[in-house]
Amino acid sequence: MTAALSPSPTESDGSPATTDDIFAGLTRTNSLSPSRASDFMTCPLLYRFRVIDRLPEAPSIDAARGSVVHRVLEDLFDLPAGERTHSRANSLLAPVWQQLLDGEPELAEMFGDDTPDLATWLESCRNLLGRYFTLEDPQRLEPAEREVHVATRLGSGLTLHGYIDRVDVAPTGELRIVDYKTGKSPGEHFEAQALFQMKFYALVVWRTRGVIPRVLQLVYLGNGEMLRYEPDERDLLATERKVEALWQAIQRATDSGEWRPRKSVLCGWCDHQALCPEWGGTPPALPEATGAQVPSPITG
Numbered sequence: 001m002t003a004a005l006s007p008s009p010t011e012s013d014g015s016p017a018t019t020d021d022i023f024a025g026l027t028r029t030n031s032l033s034p035s036r037a038s039d040f041m042t043c044p045l046l047y048r049f050r051v052i053d054r055l056p057e058a059p060s061i062d063a064a065r066g067s068v069v070h071r072v073l074e075d076l077f078d079l080p081a082g083e084r085t086h087s088r089a090n091s092l093l094a095p096v097w098q099q100l101l102d103g104e105p106e107l108a109e110m111f112g113d114d115t116p117d118l119a120t121w122l123e124s125c126r127n128l129l130g131r132y133f134t135l136e137d138p139q140r141l142e143p144a145e146r147e148v149h150v151a152t153r154l155g156s157g158l159t160l161h162g163y164i165d166r167v168d169v170a171p172t173g174e175l176r177i178v179d180y181k182t183g184k185s186p187g188e189h190f191e192a193q194a195l196f197q198m199k200f201y202a203l204v205v206w207r208t209r210g211v212i213p214r215v216l217q218l219v220y221l222g223n224g225e226m227l228r229y230e231p232d233e234r235d236l237l238a239t240e241r242k243v244e245a246l247w248q249a250i251q252r253a254t255d256s257g258e259w260r261p262r263k264s265v266l267c268g269w270c271d272h273q274a275l276c277p278e279w280g281g282t283p284p285a286l287p288e289a290t291g292a293q294v295p296s297p298i299t300g
């Protein structure tokens with residue numbers, strides 16, 4: 001069911017903010033994406049290190065695998081439907097990897113003594129692509145949009161934005177939001193966490209297009225499972241309240257300069273243990289200016 005939109009955001013002169021205005025005004029410190037929201041929920045200090053300090057992180061073999069597989073699945077839909085085969089997808093892999101490497105030559109350093117070699121890593125990418133073809137038939141799909149950057153400004157002034165892997169539109173006009181994951185599907189107790197990202201996207205789509213997506217679909221290539229959810233208005237209003245509360249907590253931390261570390265098993269994947277008080281480190285002094293622009297393919 002579609003409901004009335006929240007009041008349209010306005011510019012300082014009182015005119016309504018357009019989508020272009022919203023993208024042009026995006027900064028790391030006035031907006032929230034699902035990833036950064038998740039960082040803050042995981043550990044406020046991790047959010048600070050990534051958003052405020054913008055500390056570099058070592059190239060990750062898993063993140064690079066995700067980027068390559070996502071790109072192949074995106075490019076696959078540039079082909080005529082009849083050519084979207086498993087073998088064609090595999091043939092896209094090497095050029096896509098080369099493109100990524102050209103842009104980020106440091107990725108070559110991922111392959112070392114403790115990590116798989118390039119050939120083994122490429123094979124793991126092929127396995128994920130193979131699993132994709134057991135879950136969907138891309139010859140029967142005609143996505144309306146791929147890798148689409150969406151953004152909306154809520155009545156409070158907070159801008160939400162994110163990249164949706166795929167939007168499908170049914171002949172009836174109903175929307176399906178699809179996200180590919182190269183990991184495994186979460187256990188029952190972690191499904192809500194996985195769906196937060198999808199509800200976040202659904203909220204942005206609802207606020208920008210006035211339509212609640214009919215289906216949110218997570219495609220887990222790690223174990224060949226799908227998670228589907230049909231959101232309703234109550235879900236999305238609850239998500240909006242949640243992101244607003246999260247944003248207020250981020251604002252309080254920004255104002256006080258107190259970014260508390262939250263130790264958990266996820267510290268094992270954190271690049272910043274050496275600077276973290278929970279691990280005997282000392283964070284650097286806070287930088288003074290924090291309004292860096294969010295990189296965006298739309299704003300350039």
Ligand code: SF4
Pocket residue numbers: 043045046261262263264266267270271272273276277278279
């Ligand atoms: S090591 Fe753990 S507690 Fe410290 S910043 Fe990273 S995630 Fe947070």
